Amino acid sequence: MSGTSADGIDAALVEFTAAGRRRVPRVIAAASTPYPATLRERVLSLAQTDRALALDDYGRLDVAIGACFAGAASALLRTCGVDPSRVRAIGSHGQTVRHRVGGEQPFTLQIGDPSVIAERTGITTVADFRRADVAAGGQGAPLLPALHAEVFASSSIPRAILNLGGIANLTLLAPGRPVVGFDTGPANCLLDAWVQRHRGTPHDDHGAWARSGRVDAALLAQLLADPWFARPAPKSTGREHFNLGWLEPRLPAAIAAVDVQATLLALTAQSIAAALQRHAADVRELYACGGGVHNTALMAALRSALPGVAIETTQVLGVDPDHVEAIGFAWLARARLAGEPGNLPSVTGARGARLLGAIYAAPSLPMSR
Ligand SMILES: Nc1ncnc2c1ncn2[C@@H]1O[C@H](COP(=O)(O)OP(=O)(O)O)[C@@H](O)[C@H]1O
Numbered sequence: 001m002s003g004t005s006a007d008g009i010d011a012a013l014v015e016f017t018a019a020g021r022r023r024v025p026r027v028i029a030a031a032s033t034p035y036p037a038t039l040r041e042r043v044l045s046l047a048q049t050d051r052a053l054a055l056d057d058y059g060r061l062d063v064a065i066g067a068c069f070a071g072a073a074s075a076l077l078r079t080c081g082v083d084p085s086r087v088r089a090i091g092s093h094g095q096t097v098r099h100r101v102g103g104e105q106p107f108t109l110q111i112g113d114p115s116v117i118a119e120r121t122g123i124t125t126v127a128d129f130r131r132a133d134v135a136a137g138g139q140g141a142p143l144l145p146a147l148h149a150e151v152f153a154s155s156s157i158p159r160a161i162l163n164l165g166g167i168a169n170l171t172l173l174a175p176g177r178p179v180v181g182f183d184t185g186p187a188n189c190l191l192d193a194w195v196q197r198h199r200g201t202p203h204d205d206h207g208a209w210a211r212s213g214r215v216d217a218a219l220l221a222q223l224l225a226d227p228w229f230a231r232p233a234p235k236s237t238g239r240e241h242f243n244l245g246w247l248e249p250r251l252p253a254a255i256a257a258v259d260v261q262a263t264l265l266a267l268t269a270q271s272i273a274a275a276l277q278r279h280a281a282d283v284r285e286l287y288a289c290g291g292g293v294h295n296t297a298l299m300a301a302l303r304s305a306l307p308g309v310a311i312e313t314t315q316v317l318g319v320d321p322d323h324v325e326a327i328g329f330a331w332l333a334r335a336r337l338a339g340e341p342g343n344l345p346s347v348t349g350a351r352g353a354r355l356l357g358a359i360y361a362a363p364s365l366p367m368s369r
């Protein structure tokens with residue numbers, strides 16, 4: 001898995017065991033590998049919407065990312081001494097370089113050539129999970145609510161699961177009701193971009209810089225006034241919308257960079273809190289996952305924005321918050337190979353349940369025998 005943050009690759013070796021109709025994931029080993037700096041720059045550059053696309057850059061990056069993913073998977077197997085022949089499949093999300101699902105020709109594009117992954121690892125690879133849902137009229141996102149429902153739902157109390165990646169997405173699990181899930185807006189993407197520009201670091205460690213600034217209430221109100229936030233679900237978003245080009249025209253003439261960071265952190269917390277109150281005012285338990293759980297200032301801001309809600313991480317439910325997304329794509333690969341649908345139409349808005357992902361066979365399969 002590599003998300004909108006483009007911070008690196010999260011790999012998890014997962015085993016699923018059946019418990020009634022549910023499947024319980026067990027993480028055997030997991031590792032995060034940062035993208036090499038030059039590769040990250042190429043990803044972020046290709047993901048910029050104002051830049052003309054060079055097809056050669058695109059093709060080369062597709063293969064380079066595939067090779068990087070393959071390297072992460074093989075390294076993980078080596079560290080835990082598991083032979084590739086024992087792995088049923090790799091589920092590869094790919095690196096999103098565009099997600100434009102509004103408009104006449106909606107599309108979403110994840111790259112990282114799955115044939116390269118299958119060839120280099122010797123493991124059947126399932127990839128391209130989002131496009132079948134988009135073709136069926138859905139948002140193609142978020143896809144994790146299906147996993148959240150299977151692993152984190154309670155039969156008696158409503159729960160919310162919050163993924164804090166580049167973008168934030170919320171899953172609402174209420175007993176006896178269809179699963180609801182949607183993006184709430186930026187989680188880390190604006191925070192990362194702003195701290196990168198002003199401090200030269202890829203993220204604001206523990207939110208310490210944001211914590212030392214002051215929230216500009218007028219700016220916060222202006223940012224929250226973007227009509228995207230009030231749009232009804234299903235909805236999803238990405239860097240195409242929430243980027244520095246979106247922020248800059250809204251900034252007042254004289255504002256300290258540190259106060260912008262504090263205000264962006266408040267934007268993340270407030271937009272999540274507003275979405276939860278609008279869609280599930282009865283929820284009293286929220287479990288967070290994704291890299292944003294390490295931003296202690298963000299977690300504190302969420303707690304003060306939602307005083308009536310107990311906010312923990314998914315660790316309390318037995319799953320390391322850094323592993324949830326990677327588990328999700330193992331889960332989707334398993335579903336695809338079992339011929340089971342991966343999307344939840346109540347979440348994505350697709351016309352129906354669909355098989356998600358395409359299968360790239362391991363090189364040693366039938367023909368060489
Ligand atoms: N120690 C930390 N302090 C602050 N933010 C962090 C920390 N660790 C991770 N993050 C944030 O989490 C992001 C990565 O989260 P991740 O779940 O991998 O997102 P994505 O799925 O978009 O790649 C980083 O870009 C960063 O903003």
Ligand SMILES: [Mg+2]
Pocket residue numbers: 001002003004005006007008009010291
């Ligand atoms: Mg990441």
